[in-house]
Amino acid sequence: MKSTSISHLFFFKVTSLLVLVLLFHFPRISHAQTIEDLKKDLVELSSKPGYESDTLYLNKGNELGFMLAESNPDSAIHFLDKQIQLCREANYKKGESEALKIYGNALQNKGEFVASIEYYTNSLSIAKASSNENLVPGILNNIGLVYYNLGNYTEALNNFFDAIKGAETAGNLNVKAAALNNIALIYFEQEKFEEAKSKYQEMLGIYKDLGNQGRQILAYNNIGDVELRQNRPVEALKNLKIGYASALDLQSPEFIEMTARTMADIYAAMDSTEKAEDLYRRSIAIAEEKGYGVPYSHSLLGLAELYYKKGNLEEASVIANQGLEQAEKMGQTTQLRNANELLAKIYEEEGNYQEALNKYKSFKLFNDSINTAQGQRLAANLESEYEFSKKTLEFEKANLRQRWLTFSAFAGLFTFLIILFLVFRNRNKLDKAYHSLKEKNVEIKHKNEKLENTVDQLKLTQAQLIQSEKMASLGELTAGIAHEIQNPLNFVNNFSDLNKELLQELKEEVASGNLDEIKAIANDVIINEEKINHHGRRADSIVKGMLEHSRTNSSDKVLTDINELADEYLRLSYHGIRAKDKNFNAEFKLDLDPDLPQVNVVPSDIGRVILNLVNNAFYAVSEKAKSGSNNDRDEGYQPTVTVSSKTNENGIVISVQDNGNGIPKHIKDKIFQPFFTTKPTGSGTGLGLSLSYDIVKGHGGELTFESKEGKGTEFKILLKM
Known part of the structure; x- marks a missing residue:
C-alpha cells in the first residue's frame, strides 16, 4: 500500500463542503438569483396576516436557509434559529425537521461536525415520530457524513446503506446518488479505486437522468480524482476540465472551489507547480470567504506541500501550521494526520529533530485510527446485504406476479x-x-x-x-x-x-x-x-x-546498507540479553560481504526481522548450554551465533546461523504460524517469526530455514534487488 502523504489529499478534497452539498434535495439553480428571489417571496408572504403559521411561508424560509447554508453558513445559522422557532410555534413538524437538518448542514460546512450531530438527531426523531419517512433517508445520509468526517467509518457506512434502502423505498434518487457517492469516498480511502469509480459512475448516471448539473460536476470531479490516484493524470484532467467549466457556468462558489482544488492536485502530480499554486490559492480564497472549513485546510496543506517540494521550508512551515490549526478547530482526523506528516518532514529537513519526532508521533496516532480493517470488512458485509435485499425484493415481486397470473387463469374453472x-x-x-x-x-x-x-x-x-x-x-x-x-x-x-x-x-x-x-x-x-x-x-x-x-521508522523504503544493519542489530541483541541475564555467555561472528550492494528496504522493519532471528538464535544456544545432558557440553560446547551476508543470482541473502539443538521435525511446518511458540509460558508470544515472515513477504522477499536436530538452525532472508 502506498505510504500516507500529503498527496493523499487527492481523496480528502472530496470530503469537503462539496461532498456535503449532496445531502440536500432542493433544486440546483444560481445562488445569487435564488437567494434574492426567495427573500422577495418571503417579504411578499409576510405582508399577509398570520404568515408566521403559513406552511408556504415556512417552506420558503427553509429553502432560503438551505441556500444560505451552502453559500454563507454563518448567515444561515443566524436565520435558522428564528426559522426553527417559527416552525415550532406553528406546530409544523415537517418544517421543523427540515430546518433542523439544514442547520446541521450549515455546521458541517463550517467544519463543526460534532455540533451538527445534535441537530441531525433531533431532525431524525421528529421525522420518524411524524411518520414522514420521506425525510429519513436524507437525514441518515447527513449523519453518515458527520461520522465519516470524524473518521468513524463503521457508523458512517451503517447510515449510508440505511439511507440507500430508504431512498429506494421512497423513490428518492437524489438521496440514493448522494449515499452512493459517500460510500465511494470510503472505498477511495481504502484504495479500492475500481469500486469507488463504479459508484461514482452510477451516481453520474442518476444525475444525468435528473438533469442536475451541479451534482454532475461533483461526479466528474470524483471520477477524475480516482483516475489521478490510478496514475492516469491526463484522463483525470479531462474530467476535471468538464467539471470546472460547468462550475464557472453555474457561478457556484463551492463547485468552483472544489474543481479548482482537484485540478491543483493534478497539476501538482504533473509537476506544473505554477498552475497548481494558482488553483490552490483560488480554492483558499473561496473557502476562507465562505467559511468552508475542510476545503480551507485541504488547500492550505496542498500549497504547503508545493513550497516544501520547492525547498521553501519557512513558507511551507507557516502555511502547514495554518492548515493544522484549522484541522484542530474541526477535529477532522484525516486533515490532522496529513498536517502532522507534512510538518514532520519540514522540521526534519530544517534539522529540528525533536519537533519532527513529535509531529511524526501525532501523524502515526491519527493514521492508525484511520487505517482500520474493520471498516473494510463492514463495507463488504453491508454491500452483500444490500445486494441480497435487492434480489430478494425482485424475487418476491416476480413470485407475486406469477401467483396472480396462476390465480387468474384458474379462477373461472373452480367454484x-x-x-x-x-x-x-x-x-x-x-x-x-x-x-x-x-x-x-x-x-x-x-x-x-x-x-x-x-x-x-x-x-x-x-x-x-x-x-x-x-x-x-x-x-x-x-x-x-x-x-x-x-x-x-x-x-x-x-x-x-x-x-x-x-x-x-x-x-x-x-x-x-x-x-x-x-x-x-x-x-x-x-x-x-x-x-x-x-x-x-x-x-x-x-x-x-x-x-x-x-x-526512519516509517513505511518509506530507502537505500540501506544491510551489513551495517546486521552488525548493529546483532550487537543490540547480544547486549540486550546480557543486560537481562548476567550468566548468559555466547560467541557471535560476522561474515559480511564487503562488496554487498545497498538495497531499497524499510530499515526499521528489516532490522526488526534480524533482531527476532538473532534473539531466537541466542535463545537456542543458551538453552543448549544450560542442558546438562547433551554430548556437545561434555566435549566443551561453545555457544555460537553467526550472521553473514552475500549475493546470489536472486538478490541479497542474510543468514543467521546457530549451533543450538535445532528444530524438531514434527514442528517445522508450524514455526511461521501466528502464536506458535516452543518457549515456556510467559517467555514468548509466538508472533516474532510470523511477523518477520510477513515483513519479508511485504518486501517481495523470502524467509526460509534449514535445521538439523542436535546440530543447529540457519534462517535465510532473501531480498530481491
Missing part, C-alpha cells in the same frame, strides 16, 4: 368452495412455515451472538499478544542501547574525575612555582580532555543513531 379450500390450506402451510422460519431465525441469531462473542475474545487476545511482543522487543532494544552507551559514559566520568585531581595538583605546583611540573600536568589534562571528547563523541553518535532510527 368458490374449492378456492376457499385452497386458500385455507395455503394459509395453514404459510402459518407453519412462518413459525418454523421464526424458530430458525431465533436459533441463527443465538449462534451469531456466540460467534460475535468468540470473535471479540479472539481480537482482544490477539491485541494483547501483539502488544506483549512489541514490549518484549522494546525491552531488548533498550537494554542493548543502555549497555552500548554505558562504556563511553564510564570513560567520560573516569577521566573527568582524573582531571579534577590533576587540576588540584596544578594549583599546588603553581603556588610552588614549579614550571616543569606545571607543564607536565597541563599536558596530562589536555590528553585526558581529548579522551573525554573522543568518548563523548562516541556517546553522541549512539544517540544520533537512535534518533536516525526514530526518523
Whole structure:
C-alpha cells in the first residue's frame, strides 16, 4: 500500500463542503438569483396576516436557509434559529425537521461536525415520530457524513446503506446518488479505486437522468480524482476540465472551489507547480470567504506541500501550521494526520529533530485510527446485504406476479368452495412455515451472538499478544542501547574525575612555582580532555543513531546498507540479553560481504526481522548450554551465533546461523504460524517469526530455514534487488 502523504489529499478534497452539498434535495439553480428571489417571496408572504403559521411561508424560509447554508453558513445559522422557532410555534413538524437538518448542514460546512450531530438527531426523531419517512433517508445520509468526517467509518457506512434502502423505498434518487457517492469516498480511502469509480459512475448516471448539473460536476470531479490516484493524470484532467467549466457556468462558489482544488492536485502530480499554486490559492480564497472549513485546510496543506517540494521550508512551515490549526478547530482526523506528516518532514529537513519526532508521533496516532480493517470488512458485509435485499425484493415481486397470473387463469374453472379450500390450506402451510422460519431465525441469531462473542475474545487476545511482543522487543532494544552507551559514559566520568585531581595538583605546583611540573600536568589534562571528547563523541553518535532510527521508522523504503544493519542489530541483541541475564555467555561472528550492494528496504522493519532471528538464535544456544545432558557440553560446547551476508543470482541473502539443538521435525511446518511458540509460558508470544515472515513477504522477499536436530538452525532472508 502506498505510504500516507500529503498527496493523499487527492481523496480528502472530496470530503469537503462539496461532498456535503449532496445531502440536500432542493433544486440546483444560481445562488445569487435564488437567494434574492426567495427573500422577495418571503417579504411578499409576510405582508399577509398570520404568515408566521403559513406552511408556504415556512417552506420558503427553509429553502432560503438551505441556500444560505451552502453559500454563507454563518448567515444561515443566524436565520435558522428564528426559522426553527417559527416552525415550532406553528406546530409544523415537517418544517421543523427540515430546518433542523439544514442547520446541521450549515455546521458541517463550517467544519463543526460534532455540533451538527445534535441537530441531525433531533431532525431524525421528529421525522420518524411524524411518520414522514420521506425525510429519513436524507437525514441518515447527513449523519453518515458527520461520522465519516470524524473518521468513524463503521457508523458512517451503517447510515449510508440505511439511507440507500430508504431512498429506494421512497423513490428518492437524489438521496440514493448522494449515499452512493459517500460510500465511494470510503472505498477511495481504502484504495479500492475500481469500486469507488463504479459508484461514482452510477451516481453520474442518476444525475444525468435528473438533469442536475451541479451534482454532475461533483461526479466528474470524483471520477477524475480516482483516475489521478490510478496514475492516469491526463484522463483525470479531462474530467476535471468538464467539471470546472460547468462550475464557472453555474457561478457556484463551492463547485468552483472544489474543481479548482482537484485540478491543483493534478497539476501538482504533473509537476506544473505554477498552475497548481494558482488553483490552490483560488480554492483558499473561496473557502476562507465562505467559511468552508475542510476545503480551507485541504488547500492550505496542498500549497504547503508545493513550497516544501520547492525547498521553501519557512513558507511551507507557516502555511502547514495554518492548515493544522484549522484541522484542530474541526477535529477532522484525516486533515490532522496529513498536517502532522507534512510538518514532520519540514522540521526534519530544517534539522529540528525533536519537533519532527513529535509531529511524526501525532501523524502515526491519527493514521492508525484511520487505517482500520474493520471498516473494510463492514463495507463488504453491508454491500452483500444490500445486494441480497435487492434480489430478494425482485424475487418476491416476480413470485407475486406469477401467483396472480396462476390465480387468474384458474379462477373461472373452480367454484368458490374449492378456492376457499385452497386458500385455507395455503394459509395453514404459510402459518407453519412462518413459525418454523421464526424458530430458525431465533436459533441463527443465538449462534451469531456466540460467534460475535468468540470473535471479540479472539481480537482482544490477539491485541494483547501483539502488544506483549512489541514490549518484549522494546525491552531488548533498550537494554542493548543502555549497555552500548554505558562504556563511553564510564570513560567520560573516569577521566573527568582524573582531571579534577590533576587540576588540584596544578594549583599546588603553581603556588610552588614549579614550571616543569606545571607543564607536565597541563599536558596530562589536555590528553585526558581529548579522551573525554573522543568518548563523548562516541556517546553522541549512539544517540544520533537512535534518533536516525526514530526518523526512519516509517513505511518509506530507502537505500540501506544491510551489513551495517546486521552488525548493529546483532550487537543490540547480544547486549540486550546480557543486560537481562548476567550468566548468559555466547560467541557471535560476522561474515559480511564487503562488496554487498545497498538495497531499497524499510530499515526499521528489516532490522526488526534480524533482531527476532538473532534473539531466537541466542535463545537456542543458551538453552543448549544450560542442558546438562547433551554430548556437545561434555566435549566443551561453545555457544555460537553467526550472521553473514552475500549475493546470489536472486538478490541479497542474510543468514543467521546457530549451533543450538535445532528444530524438531514434527514442528517445522508450524514455526511461521501466528502464536506458535516452543518457549515456556510467559517467555514468548509466538508472533516474532510470523511477523518477520510477513515483513519479508511485504518486501517481495523470502524467509526460509534449514535445521538439523542436535546440530543447529540457519534462517535465510532473501531480498530481491
